[in-house]
Amino acid sequence: MKLKELITRARTCRRFKGDHRISSETLAELVDHARLSASARNKQVLRFVTISDKDTCEAMNALVVLGGALTPEQRATDKQHPGGFIVIAGPENMDDFATIDIGIAAQSINLAACEAGLACCMIGAVKKNEAAALVGLPDDLKVKLVLAVGEPDEERRLVERRADGSLSYYRDENDVHCVPKITLDEAIIIKK
Ligand SMILES: Cc1cc2nc3c(=O)[nH]c(=O)nc-3n(C[C@H](O)[C@H](O)[C@H](O)COP(=O)(O)O)c2cc1C
Known part of the structure; x- marks a missing residue:
């Protein structure tokens, strides 16, 4: 892997x-x-x-x-x-x-x-x-x-930031544990 x-x-x-x-x-x-x-x-x-x-x-x-x-x-x-x-x-x-x-x-x-x-x-x-x-x-x-x-x-899964902007983890309607992560564009704040 x-x-x-x-x-x-x-x-x-x-x-x-x-x-x-x-x-x-x-x-x-x-x-x-x-x-x-x-x-x-x-x-x-x-x-x-x-x-x-x-x-x-x-x-x-x-x-x-x-x-x-x-x-x-x-x-x-x-x-x-x-x-x-x-x-x-x-x-x-x-x-x-x-x-x-x-x-x-x-x-x-x-x-x-x-x-x-x-x-x-x-x-x-x-x-x-x-x-x-x-x-x-x-x-x-x-x-x-x-x-x-x-x-x-x-089951755990990475997801995008929630619609309300929150990054809190949550369980979806299928009981999958969802973990929002910020995007790479958000993470890298300066590129020179
Ligand atoms: C230093 C540290 C302390 C944490 N303490 C707890 C905790 O006390 N209880 C818990 O359920 N999760 C704890 N977590 C897990 C975080 O909630 C988890 O990393 C976060 O929700 C993101 O999920 P991910 O690890 O799947 O990316 C901790 C994580 C870190 C890095």
């Missing part, structure tokens, strides 16, 4: 086939893509926690918000919870450059998951202290971002 196709397909997913557990080995392989990615000053301050165990996954699922802009009926049912999680952790104080590492790591994991037929949701809306306690994170590390991982159980 060409990289652009992979990026296009690697849409955020919030409803998963809940009976498909994601093994520790698979999660580790995803993390390996983050490990190999660019890092500011090559400091590599990020560390990762993989969660495959069902009980811990369910506990983590209770600490995150998936699809805050969706109605309750549009969110995952009890049978559509993620099959695994990856927690991205780092030191409490990270400068702007180091913080960029989090996004790079997350997208590397997201793309690798998509390539493997899986899908992710990057999650900033997480009870970070409770998540740290749940996984037993060492005191010198803080939860920075969580990724839900699983086999997708929803």
Whole structure:
């Protein structure tokens, strides 16, 4: 698959086939893509926690918000919870450059998951202290971002900006998750 196709397909997913557990080995392989990615000053301050165990996954699922802009009926049912999680952790104080590492790591994991037929949701809306306690994170590390991982159980599609100008994601009449993106002409503001 060409990289652009992979990026296009690697849409955020919030409803998963809940009976498909994601093994520790698979999660580790995803993390390996983050490990190999660019890092500011090559400091590599990020560390990762993989969660495959069902009980811990369910506990983590209770600490995150998936699809805050969706109605309750549009969110995952009890049978559509993620099959695994990856927690991205780092030191409490990270400068702007180091913080960029989090996004790079997350997208590397997201793309690798998509390539493997899986899908992710990057999650900033997480009870970070409770998540740290749940996984037993060492005191010198803080939860920075969580990724839900699983086999997708929803269709996602890129669409144009909505008629009212909004870029909010939404579900269409066929329950397809629609993600508006700006045009390339909007994105590139200066060409010299
Ligand atoms: C840093 C970051 C934090 C995010 N946090 C959440 C979150 O807490 N819950 C959620 O459902 N989606 C979250 N998302 C997913 C975005 O909502 C999603 O990327 C956006 O709707 C665009 O969809 P796409 O990823 O398919 O392009 C987050 C994405 C990023 C990059």
